[in-house]
Amino acid sequence: MFEKNEILNWNENNWKKKAFVNFTEDLTGKNPKFPCIFGTSGYQKNELRFDFFQSIDIESIKLLGQSLIEYLKIAKKLGSYTSFVAFFNIETNKDVEEYEKDFWRVLNMLHRIDESPWPEDISKDTNNPQWEFSFGGEPIFVVCNTPAHKLRKSRSASTFMITFQPRWVFDEIGLLTPKGEKSKKVVRELLKKYDDISEYPYLGSYGDPENKEWLQYFISETNEVSNIEKCPFHQMLNQNSMELEQVKYVSGKNISLEQAVFELLPETGSVEVQRDTPLREHKTHTHPTNETLLIIEGEITFYAENQKISCKSGDRILLPANTKHSSIAGPNGCLYIIALEFVDPKIEKTKEKVGAAL
Structure with missing residues (x-):
């Protein structure tokens, strides 16, 4: 975790310094003036803290969680x-919808690794006006900026960026007081000048009966929300459904072709047997359905969601629908089974043994 002067004094001309310089230029620009006057004040007063992460895989999110805990200890x-x-140092050529999936994936992974209980006074229902994302026992307002935002410049950044602001901050700056209401009006006026799109219709105040806080976390380039009743965080609170939102690797033991077929074979349906010759490469692509790949012989390396995953016999990969991925077989090739559903031994009932089935 760093403060601004440390970063500005870095000599390295790497992605971290570049991302921070672009952030600083946006925040302190005068023509037009950045709409979030509270963020600008925090920067000028050196009250903001920053950190940088190479990916959005689980290891990076664990590091993010550690930094957040350190920050929350000193925030007040x-x-x-x-x-x-x-x-985050991830692809900068994604579209807004892809970044939105990345954003909710990050929040859900943070929730999974959170060792603190959900605050008692914060609703767990995302459609409740008293709901707020929470981590480390602290309610936190979250904002995402991406390189794909062009019209809504207030949500644009040179790299994928997430801002976490403790809920108590809004109480301390008095947003519900007459002075706070005046400040909100100033922000709204600045937004009109800053963005090349009309005001987002779901801007609201925490606790208002008609407000859904999560709608303000990730704002798209349009003023429409595909499903206003289903928050992506709410959908992932269930363990099983969470597993379906991200690529998952499950380590296993050597397995035969027969065992693999019966383990992945659905009650009614079929599986596909795939053989890749040595070093056979599958270029980046997607599938419209969920897939499980169970390795039988040889080795194969998958590249998906900024992860590099090496697999051998008995290992499996769970690929959610529409996940961009590629692969390359090992020097001896690879034989594997593909099932058009998720078959995870950690959450699925164990299949009958092959001998019993025969």
Whole structure:
């Protein structure tokens, strides 16, 4: 975790320094003026803290969780305009919808690794006006910026970026007071000048009966929401459904072709047997359905969601529908089974043994 002066003094001309310089230029620009006057004040007062992450895989999210905990311990000492800003070194050529999936994946992984209980005074129902994302026992307002945002410049950044702001900050700066209402009006006026799109219709105040807080976390390039009743975080609170939202690797033991077929074979249906010759490469592509790949012989390396996953006999990969991925077989080739569904031994009932089935 870093403060601005540390980063500005870095000599390295790497992605971290570049991302931060672009962030600084956006936040402190005068023509037009950045709409979030609270964030600008926090930057000027050196109340913001920052960190950088190479990916959005589980290991990077664990590091993010550690930084967030460190930040939350000192946040109140930093001041009333404090926030924690996380920069991620992932692809910069995705579209808004892809970044939105990345954003909710990050929040859900954070939730999975959170060792603190959900705050008692914060609703777990995402459609409740009293709901707020929480981590480390602290309710936190979250904002995502991406390189894909062009019209909504207030949500644009040179790299994938997430800002975490403790809920108590809004109380301390008095957003529900007459002064706070005046400040919100100033922000709205600045937004009109800053963005090349009309005001987002779901901007609201926490606790208002008609407000759904999650709708403000990730705002798209349009003023439409595909399903206003189903928050992506709410859908992933269930363990089984969470597993379906991200690529998963499951290590296993050597397995025969017969065992693999019976393990993945559905009650009614079929599986596919695939053989790749040595070093056979499958270029980046997607599938419209969920898939499980169970390795039988040889080795294969998958590349998906900024992860490199090496598999051998008995290992399996769970690929959610529409996940961009590629692969390359090992020096001896690879034989594997493909099932058009998720078959995870950790969450599925164990199949009958091959001998019993025969």
